[in-house]
Amino acid sequence: MQQGFKEMLRKAGFRATPGKVALLELLQDEVKPLTVVEIQKKLRQKQDTVTLYRSLEALTEKNLLARSELGHGHAHYELSVGKKHHHHLVCTSCERVEDFSDPSLETALIKAAKNAKAFKSINSHSLELFGLCARCS
């Protein structure tokens, strides 16, 4: 898949640097959005914090990554290419995060976006459900 990520980066206007490739590979193996600190740990400090922030920002801008705010006071990132569009269930007690998706909800969202007359275009959306996970309740 390494080759795929390299090509993907170039198509998006980036250089296929080891750092960015490693970042994408790392996120590919994750099932939930990671914080900057979590990503850093998994990369074993091989990348400067500033570089990581800049990469995350740039890749998010080009929609290779998706940023989500889960009410924890810091951003979370996940790979957005090659993944089914989904939303998040967030446990307000332990911060556990699970993905979920719902076809009829998706339909309703697209319809709602079309009705948003105050805006000319809707490019993305984020939806989080907050509650208690099975373990915490």
Next chain:
Amino acid sequence: MQQGFKEMLRKAGFRATPGKVALLELLQDEVKPLTVVEIQKKLRQKQDTVTLYRSLEALTEKNLLARSELGHGHAHYELSVGKKHHHHLVCTSCERVEDFSDPSLETALIKAAKNAKAFKSINSHSLELFGLCARCS
């Protein structure tokens, strides 16, 4: 309405302090979620920053306020009592925020929440649509 807020605070287990009452009154007059800094300016520095953070946290916990993350890297707060449940349209160019609500979307959301079997209970949700407002596009 001051009396109403005082009672509301006591019912939620708080003291009806001038600070908290002023905070609720301030947010009542707003049509969009405010950041901590914006709230501070409007309160004219009559409250310590720490106290403000603590009040916002506590009132959000009791659902008198609603916190929303709008992709700006910091929290936003608005009054949740006495307001119709709604979501946000966020302009990714100028950061303009508009409310919107959609009954059929709401139905779909509630249904989706019920199907979230991984979680025992869903207490709240937040939905933001990101795009370009009429002025920016």
Next chain:
DNA sequence: TATTACATGCAAAATAATTGCAAATAAATA
């Protein structure tokens, strides 16, 4: 291989949020 524009690392700083503790005060009680 040489060139060039993009990417990275380091230092520093800006922004955002939290903690501990003593003093102040709202609410309950006498």
Next chain:
DNA sequence: TATTTATTTGCAATTATTTTGCATGTAATA
């Protein structure tokens, strides 16, 4: 109304998160 008590507040300090400037390094291109 005076007293008591637990909550709330303010201050100082700290931690966490993100950003900026600039010199150096490196991927892509010719």
